[in-house]
Amino acid sequence: MLDKRYNAEEIEKKWQKFWEKNKLYKFDSKSKKPIYSIDTPPPYASSGHLHIGHALHYTQFEIIARFRRMKGYNVHFPPCFDNNGLPTEKYVEEKFKISKADTTRAEFRKLCLKESRDIEKAYSDKVFKRLGHSYDWDLMYTTIDSEAQKVSQFSFVDLHEKGHVYRAEEPTLWCPHHQTALAQAELEGVDRNTTLNYIYFELVDGGKIEIATTRPELLPACVGIFVHPEDKRYKKLVGKKAVVPLFGQKVKIMKDEHVDMEFGSGIVMICTFGDTNDIEWWKKYKLELKVCVTKDGELNELAGKYKGMKFTEAKQAIIGDIDKEGLLIKQEKLQQNVNTCWRCNTPVEFIVTKQWFIKALDFKKELIKQGRKINWYPDFYRVRYEDWTKNLGWDWCISRQRFYGVPMPIWYCKDCGKEVVAEKSELPIDPTIKKPSKKCKCGSDKFEAENDVFDTWMTSSMSPEISVRWLENPKEFKNRFPISLRPQSHDIIRTWAFYTILKSYLHFNEIPWKDIALGTYILDDKGKGMHKSKGNVVWTHEVLENYDVDTLRYWVGTATWGEDLAFKENDLIAGRKFLTKLWNASRFVLMHLEGYSPKKVELELMDKWLLSKMNKVIKEATDNFMKYNTSVSKKAVEQFFWHDLCDNYLEIVKSALYNEEDSTRKESAKYILYYSLLNVLKLIAPIIPHISEEIYQKYYAEQEGDKSVHISEWPKYEEKLIDKNAEEIGNIVIDVVSAVRRYKTGKGLSLKTELNKLVIECDKKLEEDLKKTFDDLKGTLKVEEIEFGKGKEKVGKVKISIFE
RNA sequence: GGGCCCAUAGUCUAGCGGUUUAUGACGUUGCCCUUACACGGCGGAGGUCCCCGGUUCGAAUCCGGGUGGGCCCACCA
Numbered sequence: 030m031l032d033k034r035y036n037a038e039e040i041e042k043k044w045q046k047f048w049e050k051n052k053l054y055k056f057d058s059k060s061k062k063p064i065y066s067i068d069t070p071p072p073y074a075s076s077g078h079l080h081i082g083h084a085l086h087y088t089q090f091e092i093i094a095r096f097r098r099m100k101g102y103n104v105h106f107p108p109c110f111d112n113n114g115l116p117t118e119k120y121v122e123e124k125f126k127i128s129k130a131d132t133t134r135a136e137f138r139k140l141c142l143k144e145s146r147d148i149e150k151a152y153s154d155k156v157f158k159r160l161g162h163s164y165d166w167d168l169m170y171t172t173i174d175s176e177a178q179k180v181s182q183f184s185f186v187d188l189h190e191k192g193h194v195y196r197a198e199e200p201t202l203w204c205p206h207h208q209t210a211l212a213q214a215e216l217e218g219v220d221r222n223t224t225l226n227y228i229y230f231e232l233v234d235g236g237k238i239e240i241a242t243t244r245p246e247l248l249p250a251c252v253g254i255f256v257h258p259e260d261k262r263y264k265k266l267v268g269k270k271a272v273v274p275l276f277g278q279k280v281k282i283m284k285d286e287h288v289d290m291e292f293g294s295g296i297v298m299i300c301t302f303g304d305t306n307d308i309e310w311w312k313k314y315k316l317e318l319k320v321c322v323t324k325d326g327e328l329n330e331l332a333g334k335y336k337g338m339k340f341t342e343a344k345q346a347i348i349g350d351i352d353k354e355g356l357l358i359k360q361e362k363l364q365q366n367v368n369t370c371w372r373c374n375t376p377v378e379f380i381v382t383k384q385w386f387i388k389a390l391d392f393k394k395e396l397i398k399q400g401r402k403i404n405w406y407p408d409f410y411r412v413r414y415e416d417w418t419k420n421l422g423w424d425w426c427i428s429r430q431r432f433y434g435v436p437m438p439i440w441y442c443k444d445c446g447k448e449v450v451a452e453k454s455e456l457p458i459d460p461t462i463k464k465p466s467k468k469c470k471c472g473s474d475k476f477e478a479e480n481d482v483f484d485t486w487m488t489s490s491m492s493p494e495i496s497v498r499w500l501e502n503p504k505e506f507k508n509r510f511p512i513s514l515r516p517q518s519h520d521i522i523r524t525w526a527f528y529t530i531l532k533s534y535l536h537f538n539e540i541p542w543k544d545i546a547l548g549t550y551i552l553d554d555k556g557k558g559m560h561k562s563k564g565n566v567v568w569t570h571e572v573l574e575n576y577d578v579d580t581l582r583y584w585v586g587t588a589t590w591g592e593d594l595a596f597k598e599n600d601l602i603a604g605r606k607f608l609t610k611l612w613n614a615s616r617f618v619l620m621h622l623e624g625y626s627p628k629k630v631e632l633e634l635m636d637k638w639l640l641s642k643m644n645k646v647i648k649e650a651t652d653n654f655m656k657y658n659t660s661v662s663k664k665a666v667e668q669f670f671w672h673d674l675c676d677n678y679l680e681i682v683k684s685a686l687y688n689e690e691d692s693t694r695k696e697s698a699k700y701i702l703y704y705s706l707l708n709v710l711k712l713i714a715p716i717i718p719h720i721s722e723e724i725y726q727k728y729y730a731e732q733e734g735d736k737s738v739h740i741s742e743w744p745k746y747e748e749k750l751i752d753k754n755a756e757e758i759g760n761i762v763i764d765v766v767s768a769v770r771r772y773k774t775g776k777g778l779s780l781k782t783e784l785n786k787l788v789i790e791c792d793k794k795l796e797e798d799l800k801k802t803f804d805d806l807k808g809t810l811k812v813e814e815i816e817f818g819k820g821k822e823k824v825g826k827v828k829i830s831i832f833e
Numbered sequence: 834g835g836g837c838c839c840a841u842a843g844u845c846u847a848g849c850g851g852u853u854u855a856u857g858a859c860g861u862u863g864c865c866c867u868u869a870c871a872c873g874g875c876g877g878a879g880g881u882c883c884c885c886g887g888u889u890c891g892a893a894u895c896c897g898g899g900u901g902g903g904c905c906c907a908c909c910a
Contacts, residue, residue, distance in 0.1 A: 243910070287909095306908090306909080413904090420906065422907095519904080523906085599859065599860085606858090610870070613873085664857075668856090683867090774875050777865080780865065780867050
């Protein structure tokens, strides 16, 4: 039978090995069961990445996988890693103190790949397996695998054929640190203080105007000036020309309603490019293009003597010179929110480069419609998706000037300049290594390979297709798409969710998944986001040094999907206590069930009471798991187990169980104990799989004939076992028990103190049924005699009197 | 500036129109070694259910308006 203490470490390892060895969680492609597939988020395979928040989020949907498996689904649950992206590249650069400029693309990629393989192994063993996650490891994929690359490139080629991609020379969001183009979704706003400089511009025909700017370093690229059409102060300026200080170019003054008369002097200068507004007006009024910045964030020859200076340096130098010329009027402090690269927080610039785009703006309406076909949990996050989609301002820029990533399968003809996109059949391909299979249409066979790689989301947005092997098995794919569930975190709705929905729409005119569930977002104990840079990160392995895996998982079970949760170590204690209670109660129950096999028997009233409650709990737990309300489900089970089963039912049947003689009471109690503990184990197994497996294996596995509790059948709700009458009588019994306990405790008496007589006064209609529970009551309360009569103290629906 | 979410005892949380004199846990406190569990049991104390209006016979629960927090987005050159 069960040991006196639950030895977590040993038991966790034992069953993890058992599950792995028996391939318990293997997806069965031949099974007739309905499929439940999960589009697992590929975690970054870069070191020091997975903190307690990841353990929380990944375990959260792992619980769902376990539930669905028991509920009779053929669960398709692949593990995966994202090793294709800037984090890996940056990490390798830092670790080996090299930059992508010092090495060849092939060499660099090799280093990246090795690094991520090591980390994947470490994460698999030390995080995911350790947490008891039930992936089918044979389904593992990573985003740099050739299959993933193939899907990613295939997607590009397919969309190119469909006319949904284009290459354009456009002002593009640019990260001067990473030296690459970015997508709108990769921006992060950062508040900062800056200086608003008021500068004089001289007018060509005499006089001067005042312009306020935060970016004086862009003066060399100034191509126009705007005032508001209704602004009385400046109406007469429209059509005139002004001279840009220091740089001398003459620019036209124009009018546009977008000018804010209240801000600064009410006159705006346009530089190519300081912000999105500049781009808008540049396009609208077909202004000249003047580029004064380089790709690494310096000024170029257009800036004359300021050439080679970094922006901040140039800003100071230029303002200094303007001041010297007596053109600086005043300076004001200004709170500003600048868009920065989300990975390095460097403010982004707009640089005109040739980049590849996937069309998104044309499909806004359809994408919102697609979003509405998907079930969002919680539902309100759909609004966030719709807001993002509605407000999109740019098509998706997918080319990145980086090394480590999926190569773009394109060449350019050296003679006619036309682009040649790879054939679907030759994917995956690295155009820098292989040449096109055909000549260019112009007859030339000289090509230049595209050196860019895809935006990492180009691959991530295909995770449903990769995970269910779209290209490997297109026939099967049709049956498996859309996927059942996308679990993800809410901060990447605008990227991962959006791009995935977009891709699935463009390729298949289909939604990628039926459900999308937003996991719990972790905060530190003070309610702030966890960031390595803030030093407030809690690591999973640290927590596991002091707490068992199931204790941690129990805590995960209390988290609500879609809400934020502050990590407080104290909250883990509840789980630890629960495990102890479950262990001890199981010891008690199994002790009495030794050698027992369930047989149908006549049930007593209190048995029916428990059965009725149990069925309600089964229904509640099941319904809530179906809706991803893990915590509600868990709470219901816990309540039933701890209070109804342990505190009340076990105490009530205890005297019968310890009675040496076999009795019908003992038999019916055993029958109830058998099923109530079995069902509790099953209902809680998805959340705390190790301890429930241990208890199950010690007794139930043989009785029930299942290899493991985790592939056993989920408890069925039986409406015919809901018994309102038994519940009413049972609740009265519990009230009476509680009152007598209160009486004894109030007098400082032990609960086993014997009492002489208990008198109950109740509705005559209830007497007959209540009488049936007198034997249970006598045993539980150690009372000699119970009778109906006048009661003194009101206890719920009845009155009682106690005689010592 | 726009959108979304949240607000319940010292802390976390359930309830989301009447079944509630608001649930459970952590913490706190008194009693009890009760043939599973003292890592426990039985009790107790602890709450203007953020504020102001409204709807209703009835509001923690619905509506409107505040206040405070969080998140997402936009943005002023």
